Amino acid sequence: MIDKTKIVGASLVALAIALTAGAAMADRGDRVGGMVDQMGEMGGAFDFAAMDADGDGKVTQAEIDAFRAAQTAAIDTDGDGLLSAEEIAAMHIRAATKRANDRAARMIERLDTDGDGKLSAAEMMARPMPARMFERLDADNDGAITEAEIAATKERMGERRGGRHGDQHRGPHGPRGNN
Incomplete structure (x- = not known):
């Protein structure tokens, strides 16, 4: 006993x-x-x-x-x-909310050119990424992006990453279960 x-x-x-x-x-x-x-x-x-x-x-x-x-x-x-x-979901939500808030604050800090603490459409578009991304996706340079062009870009990205593009659970050591 x-x-x-x-x-x-x-x-x-x-x-x-x-x-x-x-x-x-x-x-x-x-x-x-x-x-x-x-x-x-x-x-x-x-x-x-x-x-x-x-x-x-x-x-x-x-x-x-x-x-x-x-x-x-x-x-x-x-x-x-x-x-x-x-309770576990609430823990994950708190952690995700904190990460999202931190990321948003960093984004405003980086892109808020007029210092008002908010991002306008002009400030968002001033980033070089949207234009470069559009150009990269518009493979035939016709000024429009098709679903086929997006699919082809995803495929190219997947090939560069060893076929892992789109794997939702990829961490620093590869996909889950394959560590």
Whole structure:
């Protein structure tokens, strides 16, 4: 039979470590997005400084476990100790929203020539990319782009990338499942 005192004691130790890791995460800002790695799976990148809860320059398995437990607790909005599909989706939505907001801010910073904090159609068109992209797609230079020209461009791009163009789950190490 399992000794309940040992289970309660171990749970309290794990909770204390998780709270310490949570405090370290709070010092570094919102880490919920850190749960999402490059392919959108739970696990995230190894954030040494956030995981080194005691600041000793070493990360133990207990610190990693506590860090992950704290991240999971941050996602567990109803506090039931389990992650529902809705809670996981909300985590992904928060991370995607943050990335989109950051990207939009960088875009405005780069392209806002009049400094009003917004992009006009003229500022958007001032970028060299739309004209170059149109020229690249209009293979026969007739001033119009056909579906065939777009398909041919996609095919050329796929050939240059080793046939991987359009693979929705391609990461830094190739398509998922082929690593």
